Amino acid sequence: MTVGSTSFDVIVVGAGIVGLAHAYEAAHRGLKVCVLDRDAACVSASIRNFGFVTVTGQGAGDTWRRARHARDVWAELAPRAGIAVQHQGLNLVATRDKALDVLQAFMQTDMAQSVNCALWTAEEAARHAPELRLDQAKAVLHSPIDLRVESRDAIAQLTRWLAEQMQVTFRFGEAVLEVATPKVVTAKGQLHAERVVVCTNADIHGLYSALFAKHQVQLCQLQMLRVQPAGDLRLNASVMGDLSLVRYHGYSKLPEAQALLEQLQQEEGESLAQGIHLIVVQSADGSLVVGDSHHYGASVKPFAQDDVDALMLRHMREALNIGDYRVTERWVGIYPSAPQTDCFIEAPDAATRVAIVTSGTGASTGFGVAYDTFADW
Numbered sequence: 001m002t003v004g005s006t007s008f009d010v011i012v013v014g015a016g017i018v019g020l021a022h023a024y025e026a027a028h029r030g031l032k033v034c035v036l037d038r039d040a041a042c043v044s045a046s047i048r049n050f051g052f053v054t055v056t057g058q059g060a061g062d063t064w065r066r067a068r069h070a071r072d073v074w075a076e077l078a079p080r081a082g083i084a085v086q087h088q089g090l091n092l093v094a095t096r097d098k099a100l101d102v103l104q105a106f107m108q109t110d111m112a113q114s115v116n117c118a119l120w121t122a123e124e125a126a127r128h129a130p131e132l133r134l135d136q137a138k139a140v141l142h143s144p145i146d147l148r149v150e151s152r153d154a155i156a157q158l159t160r161w162l163a164e165q166m167q168v169t170f171r172f173g174e175a176v177l178e179v180a181t182p183k184v185v186t187a188k189g190q191l192h193a194e195r196v197v198v199c200t201n202a203d204i205h206g207l208y209s210a211l212f213a214k215h216q217v218q219l220c221q222l223q224m225l226r227v228q229p230a231g232d233l234r235l236n237a238s239v240m241g242d243l244s245l246v247r248y249h250g251y252s253k254l255p256e257a258q259a260l261l262e263q264l265q266q267e268e269g270e271s272l273a274q275g276i277h278l279i280v281v282q283s284a285d286g287s288l289v290v291g292d293s294h295h296y297g298a299s300v301k302p303f304a305q306d307d308v309d310a311l312m313l314r315h316m317r318e319a320l321n322i323g324d325y326r327v328t329e330r331w332v333g334i335y336p337s338a339p340q341t342d343c344f345i346e347a348p349d350a351a352t353r354v355a356i357v358t359s360g361t362g363a364s365t366g367f368g369v370a371y372d373t374f375a376d377w
Contacts (some may be wrong), residue, residue: 005169007192008034011184013176013207014199015039016046018357020158021070021366022197024077025374027166034193035168036186038175042155045201046362048224048333050281050289051151052238054364055115056090056143059249063342063361064111066368073367074147078154081161086148086282089237091129092141092244093319098260099242100138105256107141115145129236133321148238148281151363179207181351197373198354201362202334208354211346212336217358220337221300222275223308224291226283226329229322235282241319243268243277249342271315274308278315287328290316294360296337304332335360345373353377 010026012019015037026033053074058064078085094100106112107119118141125132125140132140162168171186178185181196202219204212245251246261264272271277275294282288293308309330316322338344338358343365346354355373357365 005034006190008032008169009194010034011036011191011193011196012199013179013184013196014201015042015159015170015172016044016199016201017155017362018201018355018366018369019197019199020155020162021370022199022355022373023162023168024073024166024367025370027162027168029374033168034191035170036174036176036184037170037172040173042159045333045335045360046155047152048331049151049360049363050238050279050291051086051149051154051363052279052281053147053149054090054361055145056111056117056141057244057248057250058361058364059253059342060109060111062372063359063365064250066343066365066372067361068368069371070365070367071145071147074149077158077161078149080165081157083149083154083157084284086150086284087235087237088144088147090141090143090146090240091125091132091237092240093125093132093134094138094140094242094245095136096242096260096263097138098256098263099245101256102245102251102254102260103139103141105254106251111250115143118142131233131235131321132239133319142237146238150283176207179352181349194351195377196352198352199356201356202336204336208346208348211344211348211354212356215338215341215344215358217336217338217356218296218298219300220335220360221295222292222333222335222360223304223312224289224331224333225309225312225327227288227290227313227316227325228328229286229288230324230326233286233288233320233322235280235288239278239280239319241278241315243271243315244279246272247277271311274311276308276311276315278312278319280316280319288316300334302332304330335362343369345369
């Protein structure tokens with residue numbers, strides 16, 4: 001398929017992970033697909049995140065179901081697209097009795113039991129995951145299902161594979177000015193498609209801005225770091241802590257989470273105020289990606305705060321037997337966030353869909369969202 005083609009079965013606007021997932025789903029169904037993106041390459045949230053395909057802890061219902069589906073798609077596509085899975089699983093260290101209460105309640109849910117989660121004692125965790133700092137641990141939730149890829153590489157690799165193996169046309173550096181399906185007007189001309197899917201992530205004032213307003217979407221800015229341990233530290237799985245239990249809805253919606261939240265408000269008020277919860281993942285070179293914080297608004301300042309980074313690094317030190325380390329990179333990411341929904345799929349007309357993940361879970365749920373978009377369309 002040539003870049004000069006102007007007629008397609010499906011046009012996808014946006015080449016982040018949610019857009020790529022829709023391109024895959026459409027191509028998988030035998031459709032002729034074109035992806036448009038205003039940037040010369042994917043440079044936004046999809047390459048700035050953890051690459052952590054998280055099932056465990058996602059909200060019950062559609063979000064968990066979509067994450068479960070997406071995880072299996074990632075596991076299937078990664079070897080075909082040359083994407084390395086850096087590590088598998090999740091270890092969430094509970095250091096408070098009330099955090100243990102939440103984990104014990106979570107272990108009674110289908111979300112935990114269906115993927116064979118285990119609740120390790122500190123002694124068991126020390127055998128399985130010696131990288132964890134366990135002197136204050138009450139227990140460790142282990143999930144075997146979650147995956148980690150290097151997002152800054154994986155997005156480009158997935159794009160290349162879709163182009164080469166599934167004949168998806170990519171037109172980068174081509175801003176979309178208007179969608180009036182079957183017509184799509186860009187800064188470089190006019191294209192046609194029987195169906196159009198808009199996946200424009202944080203461009204909340206652009207195409208279909210009224211739908212973003214309908215869902216009260218604002219922007220969320222997060223801070224992240226790359227850390228190089230001085231010693232030979234190897235993670236067996238991604239790492240989280242108590243703060244994750246009051247943020248991820250699969251835990252935080254459990255009745256037991258309220259008591260933990262009240263305790264954390266007393267003991268970790270500043271971390272909660274900065275929207276911090278700990279995630280640590282590891283890259284092939286041994287470096288760690290550490291985060292993250294969350295700050296919300298109609299617009300967000302492009303400046304990272306050193307005191308926020310310091311808090312995240314403190315949580316990292318409390319979670320890992322890391323020893324000396326140095327920070328090698330710092331960056332911010334931005335994604336759309338809505339107060340009442342993790343995602344919306346809207347149909348402004350019969351031939352157009354607007355599919356936006358509004359919870360920062362695009363890598364974790366995007367393939368599931370795409371499946372739902374096409375399931376009844």
